[in-house]
Amino acid sequence: MSDSGWSIGIVICVLVSFILVGLKQKSRDSFEYGFGGRYTGRIGGGAAIASNWMSAASLMGLAGIIYLNGYLALAYVIGWTGGYVLLLVLLASQIRRFGKFTAPDFVGERYGSPAARFLTAVISIGISVIYCVAQFKGIGMIFSFLLGVDYRHGVLYGGLAVVSYLVLSGILGVPRNQQMLYFVISVSFIVPLMWLAHRLGYFWLLPQFGYGAAMGDLSRQFGIDLAAPFAHGTLFQWCALCFTLMVGTAGLPHVLSRFYTVPNLRDARWSVVWGLFFIAIIYWSAPAYAVFGKLMEARMGQFLEPSAARSMADIIVLKTAVLAGLPGWLVGVLAAGALSAAFFTVAGLLMTGAASISFDIYYRIFHPMASESSRMKVAKAGTLVLAGIVLLIALNPPGLIAEITAVAFALAGNTIFPLFVLGIWWDRANDDGAVAGMLVGIVCTFAQPLFGGIVPQVAVLFPLTSSALCGAPLVILVMIVVSLLSPAPPEEMRRFLHDEVHGHLD
Amino acid sequence: MTSQEKRYRINLFRPKKGHMRDEVLIIFIILFGWALVTFGFQILLAACQGTGAGSLLAGLTLFNLPLHFWFTGQFLPLWFIILCIAFNLYIDRITAYHSRKRDRSYE
Numbered sequence: 001m002s003d004s005g006w007s008i009g010i011v012i013c014v015l016v017s018f019i020l021v022g023l024k025q026k027s028r029d030s031f032e033y034g035f036g037g038r039y040t041g042r043i044g045g046g047a048a049i050a051s052n053w054m055s056a057a058s059l060m061g062l063a064g065i066i067y068l069n070g071y072l073a074l075a076y077v078i079g080w081t082g083g084y085v086l087l088l089v090l091l092a093s094q095i096r097r098f099g100k101f102t103a104p105d106f107v108g109e110r111y112g113s114p115a116a117r118f119l120t121a122v123i124s125i126g127i128s129v130i131y132c133v134a135q136f137k138g139i140g141m142i143f144s145f146l147l148g149v150d151y152r153h154g155v156l157y158g159g160l161a162v163v164s165y166l167v168l169s170g171i172l173g174v175p176r177n178q179q180m181l182y183f184v185i186s187v188s189f190i191v192p193l194m195w196l197a198h199r200l201g202y203f204w205l206l207p208q209f210g211y212g213a214a215m216g217d218l219s220r221q222f223g224i225d226l227a228a229p230f231a232h233g234t235l236f237q238w239c240a241l242c243f244t245l246m247v248g249t250a251g252l253p254h255v256l257s258r259f260y261t262v263p264n265l266r267d268a269r270w271s272v273v274w275g276l277f278f279i280a281i282i283y284w285s286a287p288a289y290a291v292f293g294k295l296m297e298a299r300m301g302q303f304l305e306p307s308a309a310r311s312m313a314d315i316i317v318l319k320t321a322v323l324a325g326l327p328g329w330l331v332g333v334l335a336a337g338a339l340s341a342a343f344f345t346v347a348g349l350l351m352t353g354a355a356s357i358s359f360d361i362y363y364r365i366f367h368p369m370a371s372e373s374s375r376m377k378v379a380k381a382g383t384l385v386l387a388g389i390v391l392l393i394a395l396n397p398p399g400l401i402a403e404i405t406a407v408a409f410a411l412a413g414n415t416i417f418p419l420f421v422l423g424i425w426w427d428r429a430n431d432d433g434a435v436a437g438m439l440v441g442i443v444c445t446f447a448q449p450l451f452g453g454i455v456p457q458v459a460v461l462f463p464l465t466s467s468a469l470c471g472a473p474l475v476i477l478v479m480i481v482v483s484l485l486s487p488a489p490p491e492e493m494r495r496f497l498h499d500e501v502h503g504h505l506d
Numbered sequence: 507m508t509s510q511e512k513r514y515r516i517n518l519f520r521p522k523k524g525h526m527r528d529e530v531l532i533i534f535i536i537l538f539g540w541a542l543v544t545f546g547f548q549i550l551l552a553a554c555q556g557t558g559a560g561s562l563l564a565g566l567t568l569f570n571l572p573l574h575f576w577f578t579g580q581f582l583p584l585w586f587i588i589l590c591i592a593f594n595l596y597i598d599r600i601t602a603y604h605s606r607k608r609d610r611s612y613e
Contacts (some may be wrong), residue, residue, distance in 0.1 A: 071574075071575065071578070074575070074578045074579050077578075077579055077582075077583065078544060078578060078582050078583070081582070081583040081586050082540065082544055082582070082586050084586065084590065085536065085537075085540050085586050085589050085590060085593075086537075086540075088590050088593060088594075089532075089533045089536050089537065089593055090533065090537075093597075208580070209569045209570075211571075212567070212569045212570030212571035212576075213570045215570070215571060215572075215575075216567075216570055226575075227571070227572040227574070227575040229551050229552070229555065229574055230551075230552060230555065235548060235549065235552040238548055239545055239548060242544065242545075242548075243545075266598065266601075269593075269594050269597065270594055272590060273587060273590045273591055273594060276583075276586060276587050276590060277587055279583075280583040280584070280586075280587065283583055284579075284580055284583065287579055425516065425517070425518040426516065426517055426518065427514060427515055427516040427517070428517075491514065494514040494515075494516070495514050497514070497516045498513070498514040498515070498516055498522075501516075502516055502521075502522070502526045503522075503525075503526070504525075505524065505525040505601065505604040505605060505608055506522075506524050506525065506608070
């Protein structure tokens with residue numbers, strides 16, 4: 001069997017094993033417990049948070065962008081971990097006490113406005129689609145890498161594979177095993193990295209520290225300094241990107257709803273700590289792939305043009321493994337981890353998006369009398385339509401995986417984050433403020449492509465991937481002003497906030 | 507403004523007495539630590555660039571990594587975990603305190 005044959009075999013084995021384990025778990029659960037999904041404690045809850053979070057952006061995009069941009073790209077590492085601090089201290093407990101777990105549900109209930117609910121649902125769908133495009137790009141690149149076809153065919157095959165996988169899991173009713181997913185993702189990311197460090201002659205037991213020496217060699221022998229601060233972007237660009245990803249993390253709909261799988265609030269809070277730790281393990285490792293990749297290329301005398309480097313940056317993790325001569329099965333393990341992360345992220349996002357279509361838009365706004373079965377049909381059709389749209393966009397991806405993902409974060413940070421923060425922490429915020437805030441947020445997010453050509457200053461202040469540093473405060477200001485100029489929200493809601501959300505111990 | 511309206515006021519910057527006031531205090535402390543260490547360090551780094559302090563900083567290494575790269579890439583995620591642990595410990599404490607206080611008031 002050839003090397004790539006081994007890689008493909010491993011990938012298929014891993015994906016099938018998720019279905020088999022799920023089926024086994026399902027039959028045991030219904031027998032022993034009578035319900036799916038068991039309580040697995042704080043550590044298990046943390047693993048669920050982490051595996052829900054890991055996607056092609058973490059496992060492929062992060063190393064790719066560090067490989068290209070060096071220190072500037074550390075803003076991704078910091079943004080995607082620091083956001084959990086915001087989420088934990090500002091929102092987690094309060095949203096749980098509020099009792100509404102999806103963004104449209106929360107907004108619809110808190111602001112009591114169908115228009116706000118509709119806008120939030122549309123924004124959630126938009127976030128899901130943008131986020132999925134990045135995942136599809138990752139899946140497409142892995143498929144084209146493994147099968148040796150061009151990128152567009154890779155995306156087509158990958159898209160077909162992910163949709164069939166979704167449909168198959170749906171028909172079989174397989175529960176997602178988040179703990180197993182985290183285990184597979186982390187092992188498949190870190191074991192090849194240790195092998196790589198060993199092979200290149202660096203400290204391999206903890207490659208997260210071992211790559212420091214490789215970085216030194218890279219700058220001494222080849223004059224490539226990945227650590228030079230602000231070489232690829234200014235201080236403002238660094239901070240804007242980092243802040244955008246942080247508020248986006250705290251506002252991302254599929255992250256917010258992760259807090260409710262754990263039965264009590266105290267465990268939910270502590271599982272965030274474990275989740276953050278599990279995420280950090282991957283993020284401490286990702287720069288190592290970028291550094292080893294750069295070093296391998298330099299040693300082989302490959303000094304790519306910027307455009308060529310950009311086009312292959314997202315696959316640098318796998319490319320490094322192949323350049324270093326890792327055995328085919330280990331490359332397969334590496335690809336399988338990234339693919340499972342992307343597959344399950346796509347599954348989660350498409351289902352979130354489809355639920356918004358069928359519940360928040362179709363049922364709550366257009367057909368309040370719709371039956372359960374017709375809502376299910378809309379949800380299923382919605383999943384396929386969304387997948388089709390994503391596939392079309394992914395055929396000509398607009399940027400790197402990390403960059404596309406960052407736009408989804410910017411949208412979440414500019415719209416959903418301010419709505420949640422003011423909705424929880426200020427009783428006077430009302431429906432007019434919410435609608436105005438969301439509209440301004442959408443404009444801020446896409447200000448660069450919309451107005452950047454006309455007013456150059458806009459492109460500087462609201463870069464597409466990092467618009468929330470200026471955007472989120474602006475949206476909060478607009479919400480406050482509009483709310484104060486219009487009638488106060490109903491007394492009932494203010495009493496609920498006062499007595500239940502912030503008064504549970506009074 | 508009626509007195510009724512006043513009673514149900516919720517404002518992050520004017521927390522009501524009891525649990526909420528304690529909670530808001532720790533929120534501000536954690537957010538201060540979060541912002542200062544994340545963005546403060548970057549501002550410091552940018553300000554030092556091109557000066558004597560900057561070249562001194564560039565020469566320092568930890569685990570073979572340039573110090574600023576280590577600080578941002580490895581210490582900051584750890585710092586966030588520390589912040590979350592501190593927050594949770596404090597919230598556990600004030601929750602226990604206020605629960606006890608509330609239960610006693612029923613006696």
